[in-house]
Every structure is written in structure tokens, then in C-alpha cells.
Amino acid sequence: MQIIDAQIHLWAGENAPSHHGRAPYTVESALRDMAEAHVDRAVNCPAIWDAGANDYAVEAAVRHPERFATLGWFPLDEAADESLVDVWLDRPGMLGLRFMLAAPEMADHLASGGLDWLWAAADRRGIPVGLMVLPPYLSAVGDIAARYPDMRLLIDHLAVNPFEKLPAAAAHLDALLALARHPNIGVKATGVPGMATDSYPFVSTHGVLRRVFDSYGAERMFWGTDITRLSCSWREAVTMFTEELPWLRGRDLELVMGRAVAEWIGWR
Structure with missing residues (x-):
């Protein structure tokens, strides 16, 4: 089974927000940690807090195309327009885009x-676009998915606020599950240990994961970590899914742990 992390951040600078404690997180660090955790590939979402992260993502993909692919970003300011999309997609390893839209x-x-x-x-x-959005805007994401059915959306972290714990962290779950009716929306089950109220294997989160799986299915639920903000090990984030969820087995497990996200973003 090939294991692909649906979201990590690589960056070479020293700065990072306080909840991303592994700064910097370089290609070499990631490769070492991936080897220890038995993770084969990772989708890099360049860190928005590091001005050089997009260029560093290209470097990572050029040096290790079998290990890293990128969902890149550009500033959504007054100068942004459609031409930037093609400029970005022409960069090595760039398979799509990802934007943080949590700020008001x-x-x-x-x-x-x-x-x-x-x-x-x-x-x-027909490209994938990752979105970090907060619960009040999930209905807007559904409207966008309905109007633009040929792009594929990925919602970061099950739309969970990274600073919240259960049960508050999943208060929006019904709204997230309602979006499963749109076949072009998938969800990243990333950062899940961060909302747990208990230690490994984070049983407090298992019911949330089961509900998401039942709604989205194995083809649209993507395992991952956002590893630089987790206090657990990368290996624990893997085995939480591969060993501790008895209802996730066989082909479904293979899809959730990597095959599905590779197909969703076109990483052949």
C-alpha cells in the first residue's frame, strides 16, 4: 500500500506561526521523517508565512519528483487574474492550487x-483547488462547487479550526457532511489528532472520522497530517488510521491512505 500525505508544509526560513513548531521544515527533514513513518509521498502546500516557500516547493519537486508534488498559491490581491493560474501550473511539480481563506x-x-x-x-x-475555510463559509463552498463542476475542491482539515478541541471542533460536522452531495468536493482528514481530547490512538476523533467516511466514501476522504503542527509522531498519525480503525480495511484503506488523493489531484 502506498501512503501519501495529503498535506504538509515545506519551508526553509526560520519564521513560522506558533502552532507550527517544527521550523524550518526542510526537504531533508521531511524525507527523514517520512522514512521513519513509512510515508511514500507528500502533497506540499507551500507555507504562506514564508516568502520563499513557493520557490522552495519547486526545488523540492525537481529534486524529488517521486516524493513531493505541490498545490501552490499566489496572493489574491487586486493584481491577481487568470493569467497567474497558467504561470503557476507551468512550474515543475505544480498539480493545482491551494488557498487559505480563513481570514475574514x-x-x-x-x-x-x-x-x-x-x-x-x-x-x-479541470484542476484541483485546496481550501482552508472555516465553518460559516461551507455553504458558499457548496455553491461554488455546484457552479463549477469541472474543478475538484479539497477542504483542509475537515474544516476544523486548528485551535479547537472536540466537541466544539466538530460542531459544524453536519454542514460539512451536507457538502458530500457535490461529487467534486473531497475532504482532507488532516490534523485530526490536533482536535483530540485524549492521547494516541485518539479515540475521541474516531466517531467523527466514521461519519465523514460514511458520507464521502473512500474516494473522497484523504488521510494526511499537517505534520508540523501535530504533537504526535508521523508514524502515530499513520497507524491511527491503518491499525486503529477496524472499519477501514482493504481497498478502502488503500484509497484513504493515498490512492484517492493521487487520483484527485492527478499525481500519476
């Missing part, structure tokens, strides 16, 4: 239609 001003753009040019561009190209 960006989330308002999401809901108001101010980013429709971006969704239209992704739709025309």
Missing part, C-alpha cells in the same frame, strides 16, 4: 463572488 476579508470574497474568476479558471482547466 478573504472569506468574504469567497462568499460574495469576488473570486469567481479563480473558480472559473480552475473549472476550465
Whole structure:
């Protein structure tokens, strides 16, 4: 079984937000940790807090194309337009895009239609777009998915606020599960140990995972870590899924642990 982490951040600078404690997190660090955890590949979402992270992502993909692929980002400011999408997709290892839309001003753009040019561009190209959004904006994501059915969306971290613990962390779960009716929405089960109220194997989160699996299925639920903000080991984040969820076995396990995300983003 090939194991592919659906979201990590690589960066070479010293700065990082306080909840991403492994700074910097270099290619060499990731390869060492992946070997220890038996993780074969990882989807790099370049760190938004490091100005050089996008260029570093290209370097990682050029040096290790079999290990790292990228969902990149660019500033969604007044100068951004559709031409940037093609510029980004021409970079080595770049399979799609990923944006953090959790800040109020960006989330308002999401809901108001101010980013429709971006969704239209992704739709025309049939590319994946990752989104970090918070629960109040999930209905807007559903509207976008309905209007642009040829792009594939990935919702980060089950839309869980990384600073919240259960049960508050999953108060929005019904709204997230309602989006499963859109076949072009998938969810990253990333950062899951971070919302747990107990230690490994984080049994407090297992019911949430089962509900997500029952709604989205193995083809649209993607295991991953966001490893630099987790206090557990990468190996524990793997075995939590591969050994501790008795209902996740066989082909379904293979899909959730990597095959599905590779197909979703076109990483052949």
C-alpha cells in the first residue's frame, strides 16, 4: 500500500506561526521523517508565512519528483487574474492550487463572488483547488462547487479550526457532511489528532472520522497530517488510521491512505 500525505508544509526560513513548531521544515527533514513513518509521498502546500516557500516547493519537486508534488498559491490581491493560474501550473511539480481563506476579508470574497474568476479558471482547466475555510463559509463552498463542476475542491482539515478541541471542533460536522452531495468536493482528514481530547490512538476523533467516511466514501476522504503542527509522531498519525480503525480495511484503506488523493489531484 502506498501512503501519501495529503498535506504538509515545506519551508526553509526560520519564521513560522506558533502552532507550527517544527521550523524550518526542510526537504531533508521531511524525507527523514517520512522514512521513519513509512510515508511514500507528500502533497506540499507551500507555507504562506514564508516568502520563499513557493520557490522552495519547486526545488523540492525537481529534486524529488517521486516524493513531493505541490498545490501552490499566489496572493489574491487586486493584481491577481487568470493569467497567474497558467504561470503557476507551468512550474515543475505544480498539480493545482491551494488557498487559505480563513481570514475574514478573504472569506468574504469567497462568499460574495469576488473570486469567481479563480473558480472559473480552475473549472476550465479541470484542476484541483485546496481550501482552508472555516465553518460559516461551507455553504458558499457548496455553491461554488455546484457552479463549477469541472474543478475538484479539497477542504483542509475537515474544516476544523486548528485551535479547537472536540466537541466544539466538530460542531459544524453536519454542514460539512451536507457538502458530500457535490461529487467534486473531497475532504482532507488532516490534523485530526490536533482536535483530540485524549492521547494516541485518539479515540475521541474516531466517531467523527466514521461519519465523514460514511458520507464521502473512500474516494473522497484523504488521510494526511499537517505534520508540523501535530504533537504526535508521523508514524502515530499513520497507524491511527491503518491499525486503529477496524472499519477501514482493504481497498478502502488503500484509497484513504493515498490512492484517492493521487487520483484527485492527478499525481500519476
